[in-house]
């Protein structure tokens with residue numbers, strides 16, 4: 040440790056802050072963390088690998104004094120007011136040129152505001168998305184930095200050291216200007232919501248065919264060895280085997296079906312509407328978490344509306360393959376919608392988000408890591424400005440190979456009344472996207488009829504209005 044000063048400081052020693060700091064220490068950096076809670080500072084020190092330099096303090100000023108200059112400080116605190124509070128408490132303690140990083144799930148508009156505010160005070164502020172949960176933070180997360188490129192150079196060696204590695208490449212790269220890091224993380228989480236929703240639908244569709252938890256484990260484990268190989272499918276396989284420590288049941292069977300959320304999926308949908316860009320699979324996943332909270336109403340409705348008669352009559356092995364393909368389809372469409380959103384946002388919000396780098400970063404460490412991202416990475420290497428991954432020939436071949444089975448699953452789900460809105464939304468988006476002439480000419484006619492909103496014609500340029508005849 041040069042001059043007895045530490046290389047890096049962390050504010051907030053919760054799940055992410057503690058583990059990320061210990062990861063840095065494991066890579067040879069001397070680190071210091073601040074948390075008001077003394078149990079957290081001791082947990083940091085006791086979690087350190089022998090021979091690493093890790094210190095926990097309960098005074099912010101003490102940490103600041105012990106950092107090398109320019110100081111490199113990250114906060115991992117809840118998004119919103121806590122981030123502003125931390126910034127205010129830091130301001131009297133810092134000097135021009137110091138680098139402050141928000142590594143939490145902040146809204147990118149807050150990050151834009153903070154970048155500007157700290158720039159006025161000659162401080163560098165970066166919004167960095169981190170994904171991988173507790174284990175990822177400790178052993179190698181995906182890291183999505185955006186903002187000040189000069190500041191990024193000051194923390195790049197550390198971030199590259201601690202990030203997950205795929206084929207020897209670190210899962211971190213500079214992902215664009217100002218709020219880009221948090222924007223990319225927000226969309227990452229939107230995709231995460233969508234894929235998780237569709238996995239839950241695959242679970243329901245397989246359960247409806249009589250698969251028990253052991254068989255579900257086996258199916259998801261097998262899927263994780265093929266085209267669907269991903270972190271989310273891998274953990275899903277594990278979940279089916281987990282025993283409850285309070286009853287004789289499997290834990291998954293005693294977990295309430297009300298899904299929680301912290302907001303990043305909702306932000307993705309809200310921002311998509313504002314851009315505008317269509318991400319209905321992600322929107323549906325957000326809405327389904329909301330419907331999951333209507334427990335009491337759903338119980339009442341279940342008594343009023345019986346499910347349609349009949350069940351899944353397809354031979355079970357065929358059905359498993361069909362559901363596999365529907366989930367694969369939905370997964371591709373979830374990435375396609377999220378990446379299309381980033382493409383559009385990059386231009387509209389002038390963030391210069393490099394999509395080839397985004398998919399490379401997502402290949403490892405993060406919650407949405409999957410083997411599919413290798414295919415997308417190749418696609419973006421061929422055409423970095425691809426507006427939608429569905430336009431790539433290799434992706435098209437994949438989609439065409441699973442389209443029929445997806446339609447079969449959606450039709451069956453509708454017929455027997457199994458809610459599969461995420462996969463259905465993915466298919467509906469696909470059908471609209473691949474339709475040369477949509478029926479929205481009629482929408483234009485209606486708008487002009489009732490509101491003189493005008494329309495364009497297909498056979499001549501210009502804007503037209505008609506006085507529509509009533510019949």
Ligand SMILES: NC(=O)C1=CN([C@@H]2O[C@H](COP(=O)(O)OP(=O)(O)OC[C@H]3O[C@@H](n4cnc5c(N)ncnc54)[C@H](OP(=O)(O)O)[C@@H]3O)[C@@H](O)[C@H]2O)C=CC1
Nearest residue numbers: 051052053054055056076115116117118121124143144172
């Ligand atoms: N958990 C996860 O899997 C992931 C979380 N994130 C994001 O990372 C951030 C941190 O999450 P996580 O580590 O899980 O959260 P935790 O709740 O585990 O830790 C948050 C830490 O922030 C501290 N804190 C809260 N408010 C303040 C404040 N005003 N000033 C100083 N410190 C404060 C808390 O200290 P104390 O309790 O002592 O008050 C606590 O140590 C969030 O934005 C989250 O969304 C990102 C990726 C994954």
Ligand SMILES: O=C(CO)[C@H](O)[C@H](O)COP(=O)(O)O
Nearest residue numbers: 170171299300301302303406
């Ligand atoms: O950022 C993450 C992973 O990438 C978090 O785990 C995420 O915040 C979980 O979100 P939610 O609680 O809304 O499901």
